[in-house]
Amino acid sequence: MNMGRTLVISPNWIGDAVMAQPLLQLLKRQHPERPIDVLAPPSVAPAWRAMIEVDSVLETPFRHGALQLRERWRYARVLRARGYVDAYVLPNTIKYALIPWLAGIARRVGYKGEMRYGLLNVVHHDDSPKRAMVPFYAALAGAPDAASYAALRTDVPRPAMRVGQEQIDEVRARHGMGGAGRLVVFAPGAEFGAAKRWPARHFAALAQSVREQDPAAHIALLGSPKDREACAEITAITGTVGIHNVAGATSLSEAIALIAGAAAVVANDSGLLHIASALNRPVIALYGPTDPDHAPPFSDVARSISLRLACAPCRQRECPLGHHDCMEKLDPAMVWQELRQM
Numbered sequence: 001m002n003m004g005r006t007l008v009i010s011p012n013w014i015g016d017a018v019m020a021q022p023l024l025q026l027l028k029r030q031h032p033e034r035p036i037d038v039l040a041p042p043s044v045a046p047a048w049r050a051m052i053e054v055d056s057v058l059e060t061p062f063r064h065g066a067l068q069l070r071e072r073w074r075y076a077r078v079l080r081a082r083g084y085v086d087a088y089v090l091p092n093t094i095k096y097a098l099i100p101w102l103a104g105i106a107r108r109v110g111y112k113g114e115m116r117y118g119l120l121n122v123v124h125h126d127d128s129p130k131r132a133m134v135p136f137y138a139a140l141a142g143a144p145d146a147a148s149y150a151a152l153r154t155d156v157p158r159p160a161m162r163v164g165q166e167q168i169d170e171v172r173a174r175h176g177m178g179g180a181g182r183l184v185v186f187a188p189g190a191e192f193g194a195a196k197r198w199p200a201r202h203f204a205a206l207a208q209s210v211r212e213q214d215p216a217a218h219i220a221l222l223g224s225p226k227d228r229e230a231c232a233e234i235t236a237i238t239g240t241v242g243i244h245n246v247a248g249a250t251s252l253s254e255a256i257a258l259i260a261g262a263a264a265v266v267a268n269d270s271g272l273l274h275i276a277s278a279l280n281r282p283v284i285a286l287y288g289p290t291d292p293d294h295a296p297p298f299s300d301v302a303r304s305i306s307l308r309l310a311c312a313p314c315r316q317r318e319c320p321l322g323h324h325d326c327m328e329k330l331d332p333a334m335v336w337q338e339l340r341q342m
Contacts, residue, residue: 003033004085005055007100010040010048011090013191014252014271017044018278019133019295020090021159024053026141027088037082039099046253047275050161062095069098076102088140089120109140133295134159158298159278163260171257172218175246181216184339185259185276187267188234189227189247195289195319196268198327200233205332206266206339207238213340215242220262222255222272223247264342266335273297282342284335288326289314303338305330 006027010017017040024036035055038048042059049057061075062068072095080103087100092113100108101119109122117123124144126136138156172178188203190196207219221231225248235245250258259265259275264282267273269290276283277297285297287306291313296304306312312326319326 003031004083006031006034006036007079007082007084007087007105008036008038009087009089009091009096009099010038010044012041012044014044014047015274015295016090016133016137017047018159018161018271018274020137021051021053021161021278022134022157023088023090023137023141024051025157025160026138028053030141034085037084039079043252046251046256047161047271049253050163050256052160052162068095072098073102075099076104079103079105089116090137090140094119111140132293134298159274160280161256161260161275161278163257163279165261167257168261171250171254172261175220175244175250175254175258177218177220177244177258181218181242182214182263183218183220183258183261184210185220185222185262185265185267185272185281186234187222187265187270187272187276188230189223189272190268190270191224191226195314195316195324195327196270197230198268198286198288198330200230201237202327202330202332202335203266204234204237206335207234207243209332209336210339211238211242217242217263219243220258221245221247222250222258264339266339269295277302284338284342286327286330286335288312288324288330289316289319291315301342305335305338 036053037056038054039058039060040048045057045059048054076099084105086107087105089097089110092111094114097116097119108120110120111124135156186203210217227247231245231247235243256275260279262281265276266284268286273285277299280299282301283297283299285304292304292306307326307330309326
């Protein structure tokens with residue numbers, strides 16, 4: 001007997017997608033027989049493919065920011081044929097809530113967002129000014145009431161992703177990091193803005209400490225093409241012996257594989273940080289203008305480092321005071337003290 005399928009509409013950011021993964025764990029517990037499909041932007045899709053609860057990843061054909069009502073109607077007809085019984089709309093915009101409504105999916109779940117009554121028929125509310133993202137998404141698995149939220153917030157599973165060892169070895173070899181040397185990953189970028197970036201010279205000092213203790217180690221500098229310049233600043237200081245600037249040179253799926261094989265990961269508050277956490281790698285998370293309690297790492301071995309200055313978290317893309325002390329004064333020696341123990 002066909003029990004139907006569940007559709008999850010992904011957030012647009014990698015980190016948010018990873019933090020939404022526990023929702024899928026909860027949905028699978030409720031209906032283990034029901035396949036879960038995820039509708040995701042192409043830039044985020046590889047993260048969902050590393051989650052064992054996902055049956056199929058459907059890539060959105062829509063342009064960012066555009067309503068494209070005709071295109072959404074056409075795509076809704078494709079979804080209608082797949083037999084969904086429910087849909088979970090994770091972005092808070094009207095345009096994403098339109099899709100399951102146009103597809104005729106009977107149960108449509110999400111937060112109120114942009115006044116989406118009618119488009120959604122199981123409407124959750126969240127008025128907390130300091131919500132943690134994992135329980136925020138996980139709460140959608142329960143009833144939209146305070147008791148349900150309270151129960152979930154005390155017992156939420158951790159985000160979890162999986163990569164096979166064969167894929168890890170293949171990607172390491174492809175990018176010149178094969179062999180027996182341990183792999184340490186640095187993620188110096190942050191899509192949100194420059195304020196979230198730990199300075200390149202600090203990353204360089206940390207890389208030199210790693211190489212002094214373990215000359216055989218490989219240090220991979222990961223990120224998007226936008227991060228390649230920041231990573232080049234690091235190698236300009238350290239040289240390239242054992243330091244691999246592959247920012248913009250790996251696909252997201254390759255970056256996930258490299259992180260999965262890392263002995264440790266040091267990252268700004270970014271999507272790659274949350275991938276490392278979901279892969280349960282030892283991780284050091286560096287926070288400046290953002291709140292370390294909002295989206296912390298969940299690895300068995302994890303350390304969140306923040307100076308917790310009076311001016312932080314400002315949540316600004318650029319330092320409004322012009323000094324960037326929250327990151328500038330976060331000393332490399334402080335980070336190395338934590339990393340060497342890992």
